[in-house]
Amino acid sequence: MPSIPYQFRFEANAVDELRTRIAQTRWPRRFTAQNWDFGVDQDYLRDVVDYWRDGFDFEDAERRINAVPNYLTSIDGLPIHHLHSRSAQEDAVPVLLLHGWPGSIVEFLEVIEKLSAPESAELESFHVVAPSLQGFGASPGIGEPGMTPVRIAHRMAALMRELGYEQFVVHGGDWGTLLATHIASLYPQRVLGLHVTLTHPIPPGDVPEAMALVQDHEREWLKGNEFNALDGRGYFEIQKTRPETLGFALNDSPAGWCAWVLDKFYQWTDCERDGIRDVRHAVSWEKFLANLSVYWFTDTISSAMHFYREQYLALRNGTGAAGEVVVPTGAGIFPQEILKSPRAWYQRRFPLVHWTEHEAGGHFGAMERPEAFASDLRAFVQTVADLGPVALEQSKSGRTAKMRVDRPDGGAGCRHYT
Numbered sequence: 001m002p003s004i005p006y007q008f009r010f011e012a013n014a015v016d017e018l019r020t021r022i023a024q025t026r027w028p029r030r031f032t033a034q035n036w037d038f039g040v041d042q043d044y045l046r047d048v049v050d051y052w053r054d055g056f057d058f059e060d061a062e063r064r065i066n067a068v069p070n071y072l073t074s075i076d077g078l079p080i081h082h083l084h085s086r087s088a089q090e091d092a093v094p095v096l097l098l099h100g101w102p103g104s105i106v107e108f109l110e111v112i113e114k115l116s117a118p119e120s121a122e123l124e125s126f127h128v129v130a131p132s133l134q135g136f137g138a139s140p141g142i143g144e145p146g147m148t149p150v151r152i153a154h155r156m157a158a159l160m161r162e163l164g165y166e167q168f169v170v171h172g173g174d175w176g177t178l179l180a181t182h183i184a185s186l187y188p189q190r191v192l193g194l195h196v197t198l199t200h201p202i203p204p205g206d207v208p209e210a211m212a213l214v215q216d217h218e219r220e221w222l223k224g225n226e227f228n229a230l231d232g233r234g235y236f237e238i239q240k241t242r243p244e245t246l247g248f249a250l251n252d253s254p255a256g257w258c259a260w261v262l263d264k265f266y267q268w269t270d271c272e273r274d275g276i277r278d279v280r281h282a283v284s285w286e287k288f289l290a291n292l293s294v295y296w297f298t299d300t301i302s303s304a305m306h307f308y309r310e311q312y313l314a315l316r317n318g319t320g321a322a323g324e325v326v327v328p329t330g331a332g333i334f335p336q337e338i339l340k341s342p343r344a345w346y347q348r349r350f351p352l353v354h355w356t357e358h359e360a361g362g363h364f365g366a367m368e369r370p371e372a373f374a375s376d377l378r379a380f381v382q383t384v385a386d387l388g389p390v391a392l393e394q395s396k397s398g399r400t401a402k403m404r405v406d407r408p409d410g411g412a413g414c415r416h417y418t
Contacts, residue, residue: 003071003163006081006138010058010297018254018296022053025255035277036266040259048262049255052289061290065105068112068130072138075158080131081138082159083108085116087125093192093381094165096156096183097130100174101239101304102261103364104137105130106291107173110370115377124378126169131159133175133307137294141303148310149175150319153182157190169381171195173365175307178322185323193328193384194350195377197365199341201225204348213344221340228338232267235260239308247302257301261292268363270336282361282368291367328387330354330380332373336362353387354380 172180314320
């Protein structure tokens, strides 16, 4: 089925209803704790939802989303919404960008133009596809269990083929990392390279002294990983076990939905300046609320959280883990990412050819640091292009790629490694 042009619309009557719901919020008694230690601060939340009601420009948000061509493409009878921006160069490399939760296609709005139509003619451009995952935004769920991450991965690969891209580079962040890894494992002949921003810190089983491989600054990463796993994981446990129950509450209350997501942006973004944390230091309210609104107005708050339950059940029955990846892999590490693997551990699991440690940014790297994100992804694709045929060799020390690397200068704000 050919792609059908699509326009995001925040309808006036739906916006009016949102504003009414916010005005009628039943706020709990005030509770004061330092540093959001018990959750979202009420005064801060009130400011955000008041701005959503009275200050946020819904029409401008529509224009920003629709400035990139939007389409619906049916795969096996179920539509996938996607942004699709083609390069002026017909033979440009296709790039598939995959978001996670609580992100959306809004994460990639700024980087799509930088990748598909860069300001400098000297920079390589790409055909860019950024889908809404199934059950997110304008990509509907199926209304019953069974839309597993592996199934979504197959659908994303099928979408690229339907769009005419037999081979492509795939990027993933958050759950998009899992999906991108599945795609690279399932379709090694089609995936030119795998690029991620979230790296799971799994110690290599074949190295008895795994910690001896860890650099000093990476030990700090592991401490941060542990904190996020222990103190910041409450949302994960409920979403993997009872997402539908939580969905009834969040789907009915814009203030509740805003609080649930705001907590993640507060914890996961690089938003601290001079000892003060404020989400606006990393992401403007316009970006944050556009992302929030995509979920609210498409009625996908609940269905998007089903992803957690589907993956949890898949892991229980032995089908959740991605298989071996043999395609060239790159990672762009933002300092406030919630999971960061030591490089030595990661390169024993993947044929790593590109590794960047950014000096700023967090979990929503493409949204927080679009220039750095686009530059790093472009550098990775250049590295893959420089490789030519890649020969993999297995050794007890891990998997490496024999290659020729002409590393482009990373510029200010990041460190590139060969």
